[in-house]
Amino acid sequence: xxxxxxxxxxxxLVLVAKNTFIWxxxxxxxxxxxxxxxxxxxxxxxxxxxxxxxxxxxxxxxxERSRASKKIKTLYGYHDAAASAYSILSxxxxxxxxxRKSYLKFRENARSAGIKIGxxxxxxxxxxxxxxxxxxPDWYIEAxxxxxxxxxxxxxxLSPDNAIEIRIENGYYDQxxxxxxxxxxxRTSNKERFLYHGNDGTSMPWNDTAQLNYLLPEVRDAxxxxxxxxxxxxxxxxxxxxxxLTRQHFKRLWFPGDDNQxxxxxxxxxxxxxxxxxxxxxxxxxxxxxxxxxxxxPDTLLLAEAFWLMEGYFIQQIGMDLVYNSAxxxxxxxxxxxxxxxxxxxxxxxQPDALEHLVNYQTTPDExxxxxxxxxxxxxxGVCTLLCTLPGLPMFGHGQLEGYREKYGMDYLLPNLQETxxxxxxxxxxxxxxxxxxxxxLFSSSKNFQMHDMxxxxxxxxxxxIVFTNSHSGKxxxxxxNNSPHxxxxxxxxxxxxxxxxxxxxxxxxxEDTRMLKTSLNYSSNCIHLxxxxxxxxxxxx
Numbered sequence: 001x002x003x004x005x006x007x008x009x010x011x012x013l014v015l016v017a018k019n020t021f022i023w024x025x026x027x028x029x030x031x032x033x034x035x036x037x038x039x040x041x042x043x044x045x046x047x048x049x050x051x052x053x054x055x056x057x058x059x060x061x062x063x064e065r066s067r068a069s070k071k072i073k074t075l076y077g078y079h080d081a082a083a084s085a086y087s088i089l090s091x092x093x094x095x096x097x098x099x100r101k102s103y104l105k106f107r108e109n110a111r112s113a114g115i116k117i118g119x120x121x122x123x124x125x126x127x128x129x130x131x132x133x134x135x136x137p138d139w140y141i142e143a144x145x146x147x148x149x150x151x152x153x154x155x156x157x158l159s160p161d162n163a164i165e166i167r168i169e170n171g172y173y174d175q176x177x178x179x180x181x182x183x184x185x186x187r188t189s190n191k192e193r194f195l196y197h198g199n200d201g202t203s204m205p206w207n208d209t210a211q212l213n214y215l216l217p218e219v220r221d222a223x224x225x226x227x228x229x230x231x232x233x234x235x236x237x238x239x240x241x242x243x244x245l246t247r248q249h250f251k252r253l254w255f256p257g258d259d260n261q262x263x264x265x266x267x268x269x270x271x272x273x274x275x276x277x278x279x280x281x282x283x284x285x286x287x288x289x290x291x292x293x294x295x296x297x298p299d300t301l302l303l304a305e306a307f308w309l310m311e312g313y314f315i316q317q318i319g320m321d322l323v324y325n326s327a328x329x330x331x332x333x334x335x336x337x338x339x340x341x342x343x344x345x346x347x348x349x350x351q352p353d354a355l356e357h358l359v360n361y362q363t364t365p366d367e368x369x370x371x372x373x374x375x376x377x378x379x380x381x382g383v384c385t386l387l388c389t390l391p392g393l394p395m396f397g398h399g400q401l402e403g404y405r406e407k408y409g410m411d412y413l414l415p416n417l418q419e420t421x422x423x424x425x426x427x428x429x430x431x432x433x434x435x436x437x438x439x440x441x442l443f444s445s446s447k448n449f450q451m452h453d454m455x456x457x458x459x460x461x462x463x464x465x466i467v468f469t470n471s472h473s474g475k476x477x478x479x480x481x482n483n484s485p486h487x488x489x490x491x492x493x494x495x496x497x498x499x500x501x502x503x504x505x506x507x508x509x510x511x512e513d514t515r516m517l518k519t520s521l522n523y524s525s526n527c528i529h530l531x532x533x534x535x536x537x538x539x540x541x542x
Contacts, residue, residue: 009116010301010321011356011444014388014437015056015236016049016396017365020097021082021413023398030421037098038062038106046113052430053388053437054396057110058118058238060365061085061410062103064094066127068158068166069208073411075156075173085410086120086240087127087208091226103233118236118303123223124244125198125209128168128182129160132222133195133210137184139222141213141254143194146181147266153183163187168197168207178204180266199264200244201253214250215280223285224292231297242304242314242323245285249308251277286318303359303393312350315357322393325358332362332383333373337483338463344451355446358392363400368407370400376425381432382481382537386466388436389479389539391446401429436539442472443479454480454490454530462488465532478540482532491527 020038027045028035035041049057065083073081093103107117126132132139152170159166165185171177181194198209212219230237243249255272256263286304293300303322306314314323331340347354362370362383374380387394398408403422406415454465464484470477482488 008441009055012440013056013116013236013301014054014394014396014440015058015118015359016054016400017058017060017398019060019365019398019408020062022408022415024097025414026399029418036096037102038093039098039102039109041106041109043109043113046110046115050113050115052401052434053440055114056116056118056236058120058236058395060120060398062093062097062119064089064092066129066208067160068128069411071156071158072168072172072208078411081409081411082413083127083411084206084208086122087125087206088122089127089130091121091230100233107233116235116301118238118301119230119234120238120240121227121230122240123212123227124200124241125206125211128158128166128208128210130210132212133166133184134159134161134164136218137193137195139212139216139219141196141211143181143196143266143270146194148179150177151179151181172207178207180205180264182207182210196254196264199253200241201262201264211254213254214245214285215255215277220285220288224289227289228292228296231293231300234300236301236303238303238305239286240305242286242320243306243308243310246310246313246318247277247281247284250281284318286314286320290319311358312347312354315354316351320357322357322359324364325360325392328358328360328387328390329362329364329367329373332386332483335464335483337466341451341463341466344468348446348449348451353391353446355391355449356444358390359395360387360390360392361395361397362387363397364395365398365408365410367397369405370397371403371405371425372407376403376422378535378537379483381428382483382535384429384433385436385537385539386479386481388433388440389443389470389477390468391444391449391470394437401426439475439477439539439541442475442477442541443470445470445472448472452492454488454492454532456488456490462490464488465490465530467492476542478528478542479538480530480532480540481537482535485534487534488532489530490532491529493527 024035027041065085066087066089067083069083069087093100110117153167155167155170155173157165157167165187167183169179169182171179180199181196184193184195196211197205197207198211199205214220227237244253252261253264254267255270255277256267257271257274290302293302301321304314304320306323307326311323311325314320327340327343362374367373374383403425404419406417406419408415448471450469452467452469454462454467456462464482464486465488466481466483468479
């Protein structure tokens with residue numbers, strides 16, 4: 001879909017993540033009133049977000065969670081921990097938040113405030129007590145026998161059904177090991193299966209989940225129908241760990257070939273030829289999901305959490321609306337500025353609107369908070385300025401604007417730290433970041449996006465300076481960010497920035513709306529001269 005056809009709300013979306021239970025508790029403390037249901041969130045709080053420039057909320061942890069997940073944590077001794085938000089029993093709004101009726105009222109309030117609502121969908125796995133697992137154990141990836149004599153399954157039964165026993169490996173509770181499989185025994189037939197936990201191969205198996213088998217068409221069909229049903233109620237769906245279900249990585253992880261690629265441990269003997277795999281999974285699951293959404297719920301936006309250098313593939317091959325851009329967070333934090341400039345050039349060359357499909361962020365629920373990662377001085381606000389002016393989706397983390405430092409676990413309903421908002425930091429957001437978001441339509445499209453080089457007095461490109469321009473409806477913007485502790489002086493060719501000089505009042509470059517007032521800018525007949533202090537960031541409008 002090109003720039004002219006894409007609905008403006010999708011292109012101009014600015015998203016904030018909210019760990020829902022944590023958010024409600026923090027609102028209760030701030031407002032000195034009990035807020036435990038979604039419909040109790042005051043519309044004034046939604047209007048504050050809108051006033052700041054945020055027009056989308058990603059609600060984390062709203063589904064009915066696995067009771068088995070909670071039991072596992074209790075058996076560990078973590079009595080205060082809840083079930084994981086990503087070990088899902090069913091895609092029903094939990095009654096602890098007021099259920100679907102409460103959600104629909106909240107959505108009504110949000111829409112009246114001009115805010116879209118998003119949720120998670122976790123397609124890779126289910127909870128251990130999911131009705132799908134109880135009724136269709138054959139839908140899950142299975143080992144023919146216990147993969148290891150060291151795996152012992154005499155731990156407490158986690159099944160909600162008296163006819164079924166579900167036990168995870170003893171080593172989890174002893175904290176001496178981690179089996180990839182769990183025991184599923186049918187008491188009627190006394191048949192025992194060894195089914196795999198959810199796993200992406202990068203860490204320990206997720207022991208409160210069960211891995212779905214996407215080689216089965218009935219599994220793919222069931223998940224697709226679930227996504228369509230969710231899309232009827234939500235404007236945005238974040239697809240958790242979407243890269244694990246691409247054909248390339250699903251085969252590598254679970255049905256490896258003879259190429260010695262890293263697979264899930266204990267799957268080395270479950271090899272499958274490419275021809276066999278292609279016959280069972282002939283097309284990308286996500287391509288079909290995108291087609292389904294376009295056909296049934298075309299106004300719903302799909303956002304894929306995808307790593308492993310899969311951004312370009314999800315954009316070009318799959319046609320996903322949005323995909324995580326982990327390069328932004330990591331490269332900005334590590335000041336890999338030359339690599340980041342190369343990344344932007346690569347995305348621009350991929351296809352004209354590629355940058356519009358990226359989700360840029362300074363933190364996610366899996367990372368430390370933005371303040372911990374970037375500090376709260378010039379560097380933080382410089383990266384935040386870039387976040388808000390690049391094409392694509394700017395995504396703020398839970399508590400980022402308030403300066404909260406805690407990394408919120410997905411198995412806690414209350415914060416561990418009793419933090420209060422950092423009012424000074426919030427005021428700086430209001431002074432330096434909120435005004436930029438008012439111009440989001442100027443920066444959200446990549447149609448007129450152009451990167452520029454800043455040249456020092458010796459004719460060398462200053463790689464630490466990220467400089468670009470964009471324009472929309474007669475308005476132009478110049479963004480300059482020095483992501484380094486070094487001051488720089490240099491010039492930018494003005495002809496590159498303003499192709500039709502006679503149509504532009506050059507005085508506006510000196511006098512027009514400047515945001516952070518750190519970069520010194522002057523111009524001559526054909527150049528802009530910049531004096532850029534460490535970590536300075538500016539947005540010039542002309």
